[in-house]
Amino acid sequence: xxxxxxxxxxxxxxxxxxxxxxxxxxxxxxxxxxxxxxxxxxxxxxxxxxxxxxxxxxxxxxxxxxxxxxxxxxxxxxxxxxxxxxxxxxxxxxxxxxxxxxxxxxxxxxxxxxxxxxxxxxxxxxxxxxxxxxxxxxxxxxxxxxxxxxxxxxxxxxxxxxxxxxxxxxxxxxxxxxxxxxxxxxxxxxxxxxxxxxxxxxxxxxxxxxxxxxxxxxxxxxxxxxxxxxxxxxxxxxxxxxxxxxxxxxxxxxxxxxxxxxxxxxxxxxxxxxxxxxxxxxxxxxxxxxxxxxxxxxxxxxxxxxxxxxxxxxxxxxxxxxxxxxxxxxxxxxxxxxxxxxxxxxxxxxxxxxxxxxxxxxxxxxxxxxxxxxxxxxxxxxxxxxxxxxxxxxxxxxxxxxxxxxxxxxxxxxxxxxxxxxxxxxxxxxxxxxxxxxxxxxxxxxxxxxxxxxxxxxxxxxxxxxxxxxxxxxxxxxxxxxxxxxxxxxxxxxxxxxxxxxxxxxxxxxxxxxxxxxxxxxxx
Numbered sequence: 001x002x003x004x005x006x007x008x009x010x011x012x013x014x015x016x017x018x019x020x021x022x023x024x025x026x027x028x029x030x031x032x033x034x035x036x037x038x039x040x041x042x043x044x045x046x047x048x049x050x051x052x053x054x055x056x057x058x059x060x061x062x063x064x065x066x067x068x069x070x071x072x073x074x075x076x077x078x079x080x081x082x083x084x085x086x087x088x089x090x091x092x093x094x095x096x097x098x099x100x101x102x103x104x105x106x107x108x109x110x111x112x113x114x115x116x117x118x119x120x121x122x123x124x125x126x127x128x129x130x131x132x133x134x135x136x137x138x139x140x141x142x143x144x145x146x147x148x149x150x151x152x153x154x155x156x157x158x159x160x161x162x163x164x165x166x167x168x169x170x171x172x173x174x175x176x177x178x179x180x181x182x183x184x185x186x187x188x189x190x191x192x193x194x195x196x197x198x199x200x201x202x203x204x205x206x207x208x209x210x211x212x213x214x215x216x217x218x219x220x221x222x223x224x225x226x227x228x229x230x231x232x233x234x235x236x237x238x239x240x241x242x243x244x245x246x247x248x249x250x251x252x253x254x255x256x257x258x259x260x261x262x263x264x265x266x267x268x269x270x271x272x273x274x275x276x277x278x279x280x281x282x283x284x285x286x287x288x289x290x291x292x293x294x295x296x297x298x299x300x301x302x303x304x305x306x307x308x309x310x311x312x313x314x315x316x317x318x319x320x321x322x323x324x325x326x327x328x329x330x331x332x333x334x335x336x337x338x339x340x341x342x343x344x345x346x347x348x349x350x351x352x353x354x355x356x357x358x359x360x361x362x363x364x365x366x367x368x369x370x371x372x373x374x375x376x377x378x379x380x381x382x383x384x385x386x387x388x389x390x391x392x393x394x395x396x397x398x399x400x401x402x403x404x405x406x407x408x409x410x411x412x413x414x415x416x417x418x419x420x421x422x423x424x425x426x427x428x429x430x431x432x433x434x435x436x437x438x439x440x441x442x443x444x445x446x447x448x449x450x451x452x453x454x455x456x457x458x459x460x461x462x463x464x465x466x467x468x469x470x471x472x473x474x475x476x477x478x479x480x481x482x483x484x485x486x487x488x489x490x491x492x493x494x495x496x497x498x499x500x501x502x503x504x505x506x507x508x509x510x511x512x513x514x515x516x517x518x519x520x521x522x523x524x
Contacts, residue, residue: 022062022108023142023162025128025367028374031113031160032061032149033072033095040151041089048074060095060113067106071099079119079293082399083382090117090156090380093148112163115148117156120298120398122383123391123406124375125364127159130261130292133354137346137518138253139172140289145371156378157371164276164288173286174463179227179279180220183267189215199326200272205229205236220276227279232328239332246285247465249457249517252339254287255330256346259320260355260417262313262409263295267329268320270301284465297404303327310395310404314412318347318420341509342502344422349514351423355414361407368392426450428503430512435523436478437494442523443478445488446471446501446512454487455502457517462498466517471501497523 022029035058037043047054055071074080075094083091095113097104105111118124127143134140141162148155162168166176183201191197195212198204206212210225217228234245242248254275258268266274266289274291300307302320321327322334334340354360376385387396394405417423428451436443444456454473457466471487473479478488491497500516502509513519 021142022106022110023144023160025132025142025144026370027144028157028371029144029146029160030063030149031115031146031158032152033093034059034061034151035072038151044072044074044091045084048080055096055099057099062106065107067097067104069100069104071096075114076116076119079117083117083119086382086399088380088382090378090382092117092119093158109167110162111167112165114161114163115146116159116161116293117382118159119293119382120401120403121293121391122387122396122398122403123364123368124157124159124371124388125367125392125406126295126298127161127292128367129364129406130263130295131161133261133350134257134289134292136353137257137350137515138250138289139168139286139518141168143292145374147374154377154379156380157374159293161292164290169278173278173280175281178221178281179224179277181224181228181277182218182220183216183275183277184218184273185216185271186214186218191215201275202267202272202327203232203235203329204326205232224279227285228277231277231279231285235328235332239328239335242332243465245283247287248333248339249342249466251287251329251333252343253346253518254289255333256343256350257289259316259318260347260350260413261295262297262316262413263289263292263299264297264302264308264316265291265294265299267327268302269299270303272303272327280463282463282465296406297409310408313404313409315416316413318344318417318422338502338504338509341504341507342511345427345509345511345514347417348423348427351414351417353514355410357411357414360410360414364392364406422507425507427508427510428454428505430454430501430503430510433501433512433521435499435521437523440492440494441490442493442497442499443488443490444471444499444501445478445486446503447485448487448501448503449485451487451503451505453504455504456489456491456499457502458491458493458497458499460493460497462496466499468502493523495523499523 043056055073058072059068060070072095074091076092079092093115097106097111131143143161146158146160148158169176185200192211196206198206201216235242258266276288278286297313321330324331375388390396391405393407395402429449432447434445448454454471456469459466471489473487475482477490479486498520500520501512
C-alpha cells in the first residue's frame with residue numbers, strides 16, 4: 001500500500017509543479033533557453049531591427065521543466081535599443097510557448113514569457129513592487145524575478161511580468177473575445193490629412209475616420225476602431241453618459257495609482273500611453289495598467305513642461321491635467337464632483353495600505369534581500385551593485401538619467417499627500433454594512449455618519465456593470481427609525497448579487513469595502 005501511495009505521489013508531481021504560481025514574487029525562477037544556432041543573438045538582432053515579430057525557434061526550461069519548439073524574439077523599445085547601443089548583452093526577451101505547438105502552455109497555462117532587463121531601474125524593484133500594489137485595487141499583471149541562461153551562458157537577473165492577453169482577460173473578466181486595444185502610439189506614424197490632432201493615446205476625439213486613430217492605438221482584435229471612436233466621442237462630447245461605456249471606478253483607481261506612485265510613464269505623463277482597454281460583453285471598456293519599470297519616479301516628465309526635479313516628483317499635484325482637454329480621461333471624469341471625491345478616497349486607501357511610516361520600507365527590503373545575491377552575481381547588469389543598494393534610499397544614475405531613490409520619493413510623497421487639504425478632509429464613516437434577502441429582493445443597509453448622501457452600487461451577476469441606487473434614512477425598507485443614521489433600500493435581486501457602498505459629504509467621499517469595486521459584498 002505504501003508503494004501505491006508513493007507511486008501516486010510521483011504521478012502528481014508534474015501537476016503540483018503546474019499549480020505553482022509562475023509569478024510568485026517570493027520565488028526566483030530559473031529559465032534556460034537553448035537555440036541550435038551558435039549566433040542566435042545576431043539572428044535575434046536582425047529580426048528586431050527588421051521591425052517585425054518574427055521569432056527564432058528554440059526550447060526553454062523553467063525550473064527543470066522542458067518546453068520544446070518555443071518562439072523567441074527580443075522585445076521592448078528603449079529597453080532594447082538603448083541597451084544594445086551600450087553594447088550590453090542583457091536584452092529583453094519575449095518567449096511564446098505555442099509558436100509551433102498550438103496547445104503548448106507554460107506552467108499555469110501561460111502562453112508568453114516577458115522578460116525585462118530592468119532598464120532604468122537601479123533598484124531592480126520598481127516593476128515588481130508597482131504591480132504588487134496595483135493588484136490590490138484593479139486587475140493587473142503579476143511580476144517576479146528570474147535567472148536567465150541562454151545556451152548555458154548566464155545573462156543575469158531579469159524581471160518576469162505576466163502578459164495582458166486572452167488568458168489574462170479570461171482570468172480577470174471571465175471572457176476574452178471582446179474588443180481589445182493597446183493604447184500605445186506608433187511614435188513614427190504621421191497624422192492623416194483632415195484628421196483632428198490628438199494627444200498620443202489620450203482618448204481625445206479625432207473625428208469619425210478610423211485612420212485618424214491608427215497612429216495612436218493598436219488593435220489586438222480584428223475589429224474595434226468604431227468602438228474606440230464611440231468611447232472618445234462619449235468621453236469628450238457626452239461625459240455625463242460615460243459610465244454607460246466605461247468602468248469609471250476602475251479608471252479612477254488607475255489615475256489614483258499612477259498619481260500616488262508617480263508613475264508618469266503612463267496615461268498621466270508626457271507620453272500618455274502604457275495601458276490597455278478591453279470592451280466586455282456588457283459594452284463597457286475596462287482600463288488596465290501596463291509597463292511599470294519606470295514607476296516610482298523613474299520617468300520625470302508629466303507633460304506640462306521640463307523634467308521634474310526630485311522635489312516636484314515628491315510633490316506632484318493630485319490634480320495634474322485636471323483642466324486639460326488633452327487628457328480627457330482625467331479632466332472629464334474629475335469634473336464630476338462625486339468621481340473627484342472617490343478618486344481622492346482611492347488615493348487615501350493606497351496611502352494608508354502601502355505607505356504608512358515604515359511599511360513600504362519593510363516590504364521593499366524584504367524583496368531586496370531576496371534578490372541581493374543574484375544581483376551581485378549578475379555580471380551583465382546595467383548598474384553597479386552599489387547603485388542597487390543605494391537606490392533604495394537615494395538617487396543614483398542609470399546612464400545619464402538621475403533615478404530618484406524609492407524611499408527618497410515615497411516617504412516625502414506620502415507626507416505631502418497626507419497634508420494635502422483635500423486628503424485631510426474628514427471622510428464619511430461607513431460601518432455595519434449588511435443585507436437581508438427575500439424571494440426577489442435584497443435590502444441593503446449601512447450605518448453612516450458625516451454624510452450627506454449614501455449610495456449602493458449594485459449588480460445582479462458577476463462582472464456586470466454596477467448600477468447606482470440612493471440609500472435613504474427614512475424609516476423604510478429595513479430602516480426602523482428615520483434619522484437614526486441607518487441608510488437602506490430594497491432592490492430587486494437574489495443570491496449572487498454583489499454590491500458596495502459610497503458615502504459622500506460636501507468635501508469628501510468614502511467607499512465600503514475600501515478596495516471597491518475590486519472587492520465588494522456578496523449576497524449568498
